[in-house]
Amino acid sequence: MRTDKMLQSHDFHQYLFHSDSALMAGRRVVVFPSSAELGPVLAHLVTSRAEKAIASHGRFTLGLSGGSLVSMLSKELLTLPELDCSKWVVGFCDERLVSFDDPESTYGLYKNQLFSKVNIPDSGILTIDPSLPVSECAEDYTRKLKEAFPDDDIPVFDLLLLGMGPDGHTCSLFPDHPLLEETKKIVAPISDSPKPPPQRVTMTLPVVNSACCVAFVSTGGSKAPILKEVLEGREGPAFPAARVVPTNGELFWLVDDPAAASLTIQVERPGSGAKL
Numbered sequence: 348m349r350t351d352k353m354l355q356s357h358d359f360h361q362y363l364f365h366s367d368s369a370l371m372a373g374r375r376v377v378v379f380p381s382s383a384e385l386g387p388v389l390a391h392l393v394t395s396r397a398e399k400a401i402a403s404h405g406r407f408t409l410g411l412s413g414g415s416l417v418s419m420l421s422k423e424l425l426t427l428p429e430l431d432c433s434k435w436v437v438g439f440c441d442e443r444l445v446s447f448d449d450p451e452s453t454y455g456l457y458k459n460q461l462f463s464k465v466n467i468p469d470s471g472i473l474t475i476d477p478s479l480p481v482s483e484c485a486e487d488y489t490r491k492l493k494e495a496f497p498d499d500d501i502p503v504f505d506l507l508l509l510g511m512g513p514d515g516h517t518c519s520l521f522p523d524h525p526l527l528e529e530t531k532k533i534v535a536p537i538s539d540s541p542k543p544p545p546q547r548v549t550m551t552l553p554v555v556n557s558a559c560c561v562a563f564v565s566t567g568g569s570k571a572p573i574l575k576e577v578l579e580g581r582e583g584p585a586f587p588a589a590r591v592v593p594t595n596g597e598l599f600w601l602v603d604d605p606a607a608a609s610l611t612i613q614v615e616r617p618g619s620g621a622k623l
């Protein structure tokens with residue numbers, strides 16, 4: 348298997364040409380024929396990082412995102428016969444400010460599809476309080492994260508799972524939005540999200556980039572143009588998803604062939620049963 352780290356010198360020129368070398372250095376772009384092949388590898392990534400985290404510090408902290416990830420992750424984790432989530436602490440990379448029974452609630456979707464079927468303790472699920480006004484909601488969620496990570500100035504999640512919208516947004520960090528420049532808050536409110544619903548709460552880039560491991564999951568042909576921009580583009584301000592570069596952590600892009608159709612960079616194409 349070849350990784351970005353294993354590029355030969357003749358490839359390196361092309362490697363630099365395509366993107367910022369610092370960003371490329373630790374990034375692994377892993378392409379699967381379809382989401383059917385991607386799903387089990389994603390589940391293995393989660394359980395392997397969980398095992399490693401629990402062995403090292405007694406618990407596994409996981410940040411979740413919405414979109415298609417909800418059903419893919421839930422379905423794949425539920426196929427694992429011996430899944431034990433008793434030492435998991437789960438947060439949300441972003442959340443929509445709607446009640447939990449609203450079909451737009453990311454928590455509500457995970458509750459129905461995953462949390463109600465696995466043994467994550469209720470105390471290990473860090474949710475927003477959607478009854479609060481958006482600024483207070485962000486403060487309340489900030490407090491919950493700080494309590495869950497008492498030893499960290501900035502919470503260091505073992506794994507964050509992210510999606511990317513067709514505009515290059517990730518979490519609720521949208522292109523050209525001032526929240527991209529946030530350096531002090533770990534969680535921020537947003538009231539003018541270009542994607543409905545307009546009111547949301549989001550982790551900021553300092554938290555995302557402090558994680559031990561970040562994995563984007565992006566599938567489908569509609570993602571091909573933006574994926575090329577984010578992974579290979581050099582012109583203009585970086586898209587939010589391109590600004591996810593963990594300082595000391597791993598960065599994976601797990602994509603399918605339709606999403607990767609326009610890429611010219613080196614990628615990994617593991618066989619079935621791959622382990623990351």
Ligand SMILES: O=C(O)[C@H](O)[C@@H](O)[C@H](O)[C@H](O)COP(=O)(O)O
Pocket residue numbers: 412413414415416441443509510511512513516517518519542564565566
């Ligand atoms: O709150 C949201 O609006 C979604 O969570 C959104 O940010 C999603 O993560 C991306 O749009 C990718 O979604 P897909 O993976 O479904 O394309």
